[in-house]
Amino acid sequence: MSPPRVALVGTGGYGAVHFDNIERLAGAGRVRFAGCTDLRPPGPDQLQRVAGLGGTFFEDYETLLEVGPDIVVVATPPHRHREMVCAALAAGAHVLVEKPPAVQLADLDAMTAAATAAGRLCQVGFQSLGSGALTRLRELMGGGELGEVTHIGATGCWTRADAYYARAPWAGRRRLDGAAVNDGALSNPFAHAVMNCLRLAGVGAADRPRAEAELYRTRQIEVEDTGCLRLAAPGRPLITIAVTLCAERPVPPYVQVRSDRGSARWWYETDVLEIAPADRPAVTERHTRVDLLEDLLRAIRDSGAGLACPIEDTRPFVGVVEWLAGQPVRPVPPGACRRHDDELGPRNSIAGVEWDIERAVAQSQRFSELRPRPGWL
Numbered sequence: 231m232s233p234p235r236v237a238l239v240g241t242g243g244y245g246a247v248h249f250d251n252i253e254r255l256a257g258a259g260r261v262r263f264a265g266c267t268d269l270r271p272p273g274p275d276q277l278q279r280v281a282g283l284g285g286t287f288f289e290d291y292e293t294l295l296e297v298g299p300d301i302v303v304v305a306t307p308p309h310r311h312r313e314m315v316c317a318a319l320a321a322g323a324h325v326l327v328e329k330p331p332a333v334q335l336a337d338l339d340a341m342t343a344a345a346t347a348a349g350r351l352c353q354v355g356f357q358s359l360g361s362g363a364l365t366r367l368r369e370l371m372g373g374g375e376l377g378e379v380t381h382i383g384a385t386g387c388w389t390r391a392d393a394y395y396a397r398a399p400w401a402g403r404r405r406l407d408g409a410a411v412n413d414g415a416l417s418n419p420f421a422h423a424v425m426n427c428l429r430l431a432g433v434g435a436a437d438r439p440r441a442e443a444e445l446y447r448t449r450q451i452e453v454e455d456t457g458c459l460r461l462a463a464p465g466r467p468l469i470t471i472a473v474t475l476c477a478e479r480p481v482p483p484y485v486q487v488r489s490d491r492g493s494a495r496w497w498y499e500t501d502v503l504e505i506a507p508a509d510r511p512a513v514t515e516r517h518t519r520v521d522l523l524e525d526l527l528r529a530i531r532d533s534g535a536g537l538a539c540p541i542e543d544t545r546p547f548v549g550v551v552e553w554l555a556g557q558p559v560r561p562v563p564p565g566a567c568r569r570h571d572d573e574l575g576p577r578n579s580i581a582g583v584e585w586d587i588e589r590a591v592a593q594s595q596r597f598s599e600l601r602p603r604p605g606w607l
Contacts, residue, residue, distance in 0.1 A: 233259060234300035234527065237323070238266040239291045239314055241276065243397075244328055244355075245305035249279075251523055252303070256283050260527065264299040267291050295321040301526065304328060305355075307400050308418070309409040312337040319348040326526055328355040330421050330551060331544050333412035338548045342541050352541040353526045356425050359539045360525060362517030363496050363503040367430065367487065370494060370505065377491030379467045382431050383591035384423035386415075386473035387481035387584045391575030394475075395451060402451030404555055414445065414453035414559075417551045420473040424459070425539075425547045426485050426498055431466045435545040439463035444596050445559045446606075448476050448567050448578040454559050456580060458590050458597050461550070472590040472597070476567075476580045486591065566606030580606050 236252050238245060245268070255261045263283035272280070272287045280287050288294040291314055295302070302318035304311060304327040311327055318325050325345070331354045332338040345352040358364065370376050395402045403411045416424060433439060439461040445454035456474040473483075485496045492507040501519050506512040522538055529535045568579045586604045590597055597604055 233261050234530065235264040235298070236261045236301045236303065236523075237264040237294050237297070237299035238303045238305065239294065239318075240305035240328075241266050241268040241272070242270055243305070248303050248305050248523075251521065253279065253283060255523065260524070261301070264297055265294055267294045291317070295323070299323050301326065301523075301530075303523065307398065307411070308333050309400065309406065309411050312340055315341045315352065316344040319344045319350050319352065322348065322350070324350045324526060324530055325352045326355060326523055327352065327541070329425070330417060330548065331541055332548050333410050333417060333551050333555065335545065335548055335552055338541065338545060345541060351526060351529055351537060353522055353529075353537045354539045354541050354544050355522055356422060356539045356544070357519070357522060358422050358426055358498040359429060360520035360522050361498065361501045362519060363498070363501045363515070364426070364429070366503055366515065366517060367494055367496055371430070371487065375491075376487065376489040376494060379487055379489045381470065381488040381594055382427050382467045382485065383470045383488075383594070384420075384427050384473075384483065384485045385481075385587050385591050386420040386423050386483040387477035387587055388419065388475050388483075389477050389480050389574055389577055389579065390419070390455070390475040391577040393575055395449065402449075402453055404452040410555065412453065412551055412555045414457065414554060415455050415473050415475050416443075416457050416459055416471065417453070417554060419475060420471070420483065421547070422498060423471055423473060423483055423485065424550060425544065426496075427461075427469045427471060428546050428550075429543075430485065430487065431463070431469055433461070433463050433466055433546045435542070437463045437466065437546060439466070439469075439546075439550075441550065441553050442596060443554060443557050444598060445554070445557055446562050447559050448562045448580060452559070455578075456562070456583060459550070459554070460594070460596060468594055470591050470594045472587040474580065474583045474587060476578050477584055478568075478579045481584060562606050582606070
């Protein structure tokens, strides 16, 4: 059989990473490139790369689907996912859609139903769910080596310059032209942290976790750039997540599992896992990860193989995102904000926020519960 034909909808932002990956797989003879499309006109270099792969740059995704690709990668803003994913599935293609797959459950359910009706696979681009470190951590938890897990937490301390919020009309918005966007730090940049915790805690579609959140902003946006989230589901470990896009300097995010026999920490960007039993020295493991497009190719070939992140598995995550959209976002007092203009670009930071995020996750507390109380509240 000839390699499947892959099309890409959205070549900017993370879509450029997908283009590189498709180019890699095409060079290895694993796929053929059907073409791509984006709202932005292509530059000469991009057109040359597209032509070099034997593909075409199309004016819109509807025309792209008419060439009959076997797989469509959708890397557009979240509020456009439903229409594009459903159209690709109806055209007979399998789909890899970027995270977050949706910001409302109605949209996610429509895509899930469309995949079932079409008899096609739909994978969601939560890349860290393909990590061997996640597999290893789940084995440790399931095998009892960590004992009884009492808490799962995640930290995230990144910095985003003014340009991040100026990059697109939907950036930093809850709604745009009547469509839900929900582009908050917990829902988009740190969506991996939230999804990783839900997966490790075993929170499923039938679970209804009790949620608490505190959301803050340092600029005139509609969503949080700093926030903490606590989730409690019956029979599941407590989850606490604290993140910011206003760190003095970026710090690699991690997920931490605590138990009565020790702890484990997973740096999910780099697949590094530190296992720290209470009764012996800590061990650091370095793992590899499965590329999610390759994982989709494997599942297409082997009908009995499961996906790393099938769209139906993201229902708890989208439920959390939808709930967050109804929570208030409070401004950080101007006196607690620092203004920078350095090699990272013009940006804001919050004094001491990195320490407060570490404390919130370590103590399973919201920011307002911390003692001493953060000075920026």
